[in-house]
Amino acid sequence: TYCVTHWWGPLFLRSGLPGEPYLPxxxxxxxxxxxxxxxxxxxxxxxxxxxxxxxxxxxxxxxxSGDALVGDLIASGVFLGGLIRKGHAMRPPFEDDPQAVSGELMGMVEAGMQRFHMGHGGPLAAKEVRRHALSLRNLKRGRKYGMQTVGCACSEPKLAEPVK
Structure with a gap:
C-alpha cells in the first residue's frame, strides 16, 4: 500500500523512499x-x-480472554511507535481502506473484545477503539491533502508524480 495517512504523507511521497506495493x-x-x-x-x-x-x-x-491482536489495523500514541499518549487510537502510517478498518474494529468490539494490542503503541480499551472506528466511517479510500487525493490500493497504478 502507499496511502500515507498522516500530515507528513505528501512529504513521504516526495521523498523518493519506496512507495510501491510489496511483491505478491x-x-x-x-x-x-x-x-x-x-x-x-x-x-x-x-x-x-x-x-x-x-x-x-x-x-x-x-x-x-477478550484480548485482540490486531497488528497494524489500528495504532496508538505518538513518537517512536507510541511512547506518548498510548491510550489514544490513531490511524497507522499506511491504511488501504478506512471504512473496512472501521467495520472490522466495530465487529470486534461488538463481539466482546476488551483490549486491543497493536503493532505500534497500545494496548487500547474497547471504548477507545470504538471511538476511533466511528471516526473512520465517513472516510473514503485515499486521504485528501489539500486539493489532491492520495491513492491507496495496491491495485492502483503507482503515482505518476509526487503529491504537491
Whole structure:
C-alpha cells in the first residue's frame, strides 16, 4: 500500500523512499470474507480472523480472554511507535481502506473484545477503539491533502508524480 495517512504523507511521497506495493506471494493458508481459523488445535483459546482494511490480507487474532491482536489495523500514541499518549487510537502510517478498518474494529468490539494490542503503541480499551472506528466511517479510500487525493490500493497504478 502507499496511502500515507498522516500530515507528513505528501512529504513521504516526495521523498523518493519506496512507495510501491510489496511483491505478491502465495500464502500457505488463505483467509477471506470473514473466514476464521480455530486456534484451539494449537493450544490457544481463540481464532485468527481475516480483517482487511490496513491491507487486503490483514489478519487479527481474537482470544477467549477478550484480548485482540490486531497488528497494524489500528495504532496508538505518538513518537517512536507510541511512547506518548498510548491510550489514544490513531490511524497507522499506511491504511488501504478506512471504512473496512472501521467495520472490522466495530465487529470486534461488538463481539466482546476488551483490549486491543497493536503493532505500534497500545494496548487500547474497547471504548477507545470504538471511538476511533466511528471516526473512520465517513472516510473514503485515499486521504485528501489539500486539493489532491492520495491513492491507496495496491491495485492502483503507482503515482505518476509526487503529491504537491
Amino acid at each position: 506471494f502465495t500464502p500457505d493458508i488463505l483467509l477471506q470474507d470473514g473466514a476464521t481459523i480455530d486456534l484451539s488445535g494449537y493450544g490457544i483459546e481463540g481464532v485468527a480472523r481475516h480483517t482487511p482494511g490496513h491491507t487486503a490480507g490483514s489478519v487479527s487474532v481474537e482470544l477467549g
